[in-house]
Amino acid sequence: MKKRSLDGVLAExxxxxxxxxxxxxxxxxxxxxxxxxxxxxxxxxxxxxxxxLGLAHHPALAAAMSECASRTGAGSGASHLVTGHGIExxxxxxxxxxxxxxxxxxxxSTGYMANxxxxxALADRGELVLLDRLSHAxxxxxxxxxxxxxxxxxxxxxxxxxxxxxxNPDESVLVATDGVFSMDGDIAPLSRLAKAARTHxxxxxxxxxxxxxVLGKKGRGATEELxxxxxxxxxxxxxxxxxxxxxxxxGSRDLIDFLIxxxxxxxxxxxxxxxxxxxxxxxxxMSQRESWRRERVLALTARFREGARxxxxxxxxxNTPIQPLLLGSxxxxxxxxxxxxxxxxxxxxxxxxxVAKGSERLRITLSAAHTEEQVDxxxxxxxxxxxxxxxxxxxxxx
Ligand SMILES: *Cc1c(COP(=O)(O)O)cnc(C)c1O
Numbered sequence: 001m002k003k004r005s006l007d008g009v010l011a012e013x014x015x016x017x018x019x020x021x022x023x024x025x026x027x028x029x030x031x032x033x034x035x036x037x038x039x040x041x042x043x044x045x046x047x048x049x050x051x052x053l054g055l056a057h058h059p060a061l062a063a064a065m066s067e068c069a070s071r072t073g074a075g076s077g078a079s080h081l082v083t084g085h086g087i088e089x090x091x092x093x094x095x096x097x098x099x100x101x102x103x104x105x106x107x108x109s110t111g112y113m114a115n116x117x118x119x120x121a122l123a124d125r126g127e128l129v130l131l132d133r134l135s136h137a138x139x140x141x142x143x144x145x146x147x148x149x150x151x152x153x154x155x156x157x158x159x160x161x162x163x164x165x166x167x168n169p170d171e172s173v174l175v176a177t178d179g180v181f182s183m184d185g186d187i188a189p190l191s192r193l194a195k196a197a198r199t200h201x202x203x204x205x206x207x208x209x210x211x212x213x214v215l216g217k218k219g220r221g222a223t224e225e226l227x228x229x230x231x232x233x234x235x236x237x238x239x240x241x242x243x244x245x246x247x248x249x250x251g252s253r254d255l256i257d258f259l260i261x262x263x264x265x266x267x268x269x270x271x272x273x274x275x276x277x278x279x280x281x282x283x284x285x286m287s288q289r290e291s292w293r294r295e296r297v298l299a300l301t302a303r304f305r306e307g308a309r310x311x312x313x314x315x316x317x318x319n320t321p322i323q324p325l326l327l328g329s330x331x332x333x334x335x336x337x338x339x340x341x342x343x344x345x346x347x348x349x350x351x352x353x354x355v356a357k358g359s360e361r362l363r364i365t366l367s368a369a370h371t372e373e374q375v376d377x378x379x380x381x382x383x384x385x386x387x388x389x390x391x392x393x394x395x396x397x398x
Contacts, residue, residue: 182322208236
């Protein structure tokens with residue numbers, strides 16, 4: 001076997017407009033805003049973060065973090081099962097259990113690790129796992145790691161999932177879905193998936209990375225109206241709406257005890273720094289006390305959709321703060337990204353393999369920290385891009 005040539009791979013990615021590049025952020029022009037300063041001294045309005053509630057750069061979170069660091073130091077020093085489990089972790093887990101209405105919650109270092117650990121622990125080799133066709137990469141990776149077979153049902157099609165469950169009654173053990181789909185912004189048919197999973201005695205795992213903190217009257221996410229019997233395994237991330245870092249699994253006492261014994265991405269890794277947990281506790285408290293944050297991000301979302309619809313932008317069917325504009329090719333998405341950057345907007349083009357070829361898009365996200373003026377300015381600039389194209393008798397989607 002020969003090593004493959006990396007420069008060959010890189011050149012091919014470049015040729016297909018698939019090279020990914022990072023922008024280095026070196027600060028925030030105003031704390032709590034979405035005005036990002038990048039290296040090179042430009043100030044951009046960020047419309048691509050997952051900071052839906054405007055908490056990531058809130059001074060209260062930074063203060064909670066440094067207050068905690070002065071007590072606990074920066075690092076936790078070991079995994080949770082050795083000596084890394086601290087009082088801030090314990091308190092945050094109790095608060096997350098109360099927030100989600102579950103018996104217990106368990107912290108993971110990231111959402112990626114939560115999905116990998118949970119699915120690989122619950123599904124065994126040879127069993128069958130059902131996944132939505134647009135599942136997040138971490139759900140797929142957890143399934144691959146479990147050694148289970150998996151079938152992917154048509155996106156958001158609970159009937160299709162139900163048929164696979166009926167056809168494989170003895171092997172199906174788990175159905176996993178995003179709550180809000182990360183690149184499309186639509187919501188999974190959760191109550192119907194729950195019914196199908198319960199009928200066939202399979203686990204339903206809902207990864208509500210983009211719904212928790214944002215959706216529902218109380219901000220409990222896409223599953224707020226469902227019971228813990230309907231959604232026995234609820235995963236939430238803390239680096240998005242909560243503006244911090246990490247993730248959790250919420251469920252029954254037995255589920256959490258089992259995961260502490262079996263989830264390898266929980267066991268074999270250093271515990272999250274306690275100051276991060278302290279910042280998350282502050283975020284959780286603020287998100288509940290300041291319900292205007294989720295009202296505001298949803299109002300800005302509605303404003304964006306209305307303005308975009310008026311000028312005929314290619315909106316997708318999403319009522320969450322994730323508002324993709326479908327452009328249909330990597331080149332078109334990159335071109336739009338570059339034009340927006342020129343005008344002072346940070347909006348990221350999403351390309352294959354994150355989304356299917358031909359469905360390349362701009363992924364615009366709204367935040368409670370945006371102003372109405374910023375949203376209106378973005379719409380106006382998007383309109384100019386479209387006009388420039390239609391002048392050349394080319395649709396936005398080409
Ligand atoms: C972002 C995301 C994750 C990963 O969470 P991290 O905490 O960033 O690792 C998992 N699932 C979905 C659906 C996501 O969008």
